[in-house]
Amino acid sequence: MEVPNWVMSLPAVNATLNGAATILLIVGYCLIRRGRREAHKRAMLSSFVVSIAFLACYLVYHYYLKKYTGDASQKFLGTGVWRPIYFTILISHVILAAVVPFLAMTTIYRAWKQQWQRHRRIARITFPIWVYVSITGVVIYFMVYHWPVT
Numbered sequence: 001m002e003v004p005n006w007v008m009s010l011p012a013v014n015a016t017l018n019g020a021a022t023i024l025l026i027v028g029y030c031l032i033r034r035g036r037r038e039a040h041k042r043a044m045l046s047s048f049v050v051s052i053a054f055l056a057c058y059l060v061y062h063y064y065l066k067k068y069t070g071d072a073s074q075k076f077l078g079t080g081v082w083r084p085i086y087f088t089i090l091i092s093h094v095i096l097a098a099v100v101p102f103l104a105m106t107t108i109y110r111a112w113k114q115q116w117q118r119h120r121r122i123a124r125i126t127f128p129i130w131v132y133v134s135i136t137g138v139v140i141y142f143m144v145y146h147w148p149v150t
Helices: 010-033 037-070 082-112 117-145
Strands: none
Touching: 010 082, 010 117, 037 082, 037 117, 082 117
16 A cells, blocks of 8 residues: 655654754754743743644554555664664654653743742753753654755
């Protein structure tokens, strides 16, 4: 059974959403450093919404890829030194991606409750991990779908 074009377009959508989340996170960081709390809040909540949209598209893609091909993932075809580099990035990405939703929700909750000291403390952990996961999501996309095979 042939995979529909809309399914095969989802990895590019996912990479775009990850890229947008990265930009929003960095903008949000810059805004809070300038004391612009409301703009920071909007940027960070937007990043969270974009990340939720990413997760939904990601799950839909892998579900339908499995449905149409019998395999839920696209293989990395790179060789040589690039294989261990790819898998190092992938493994760190997957492990950290599993904790980002919990960190992000905790960070948002503490801001919502105006627990500013506790919010800042967890945000110092959440921010770099979330940015890393968003950036490596884009890197993984390019390595899997656009990397030269030879």
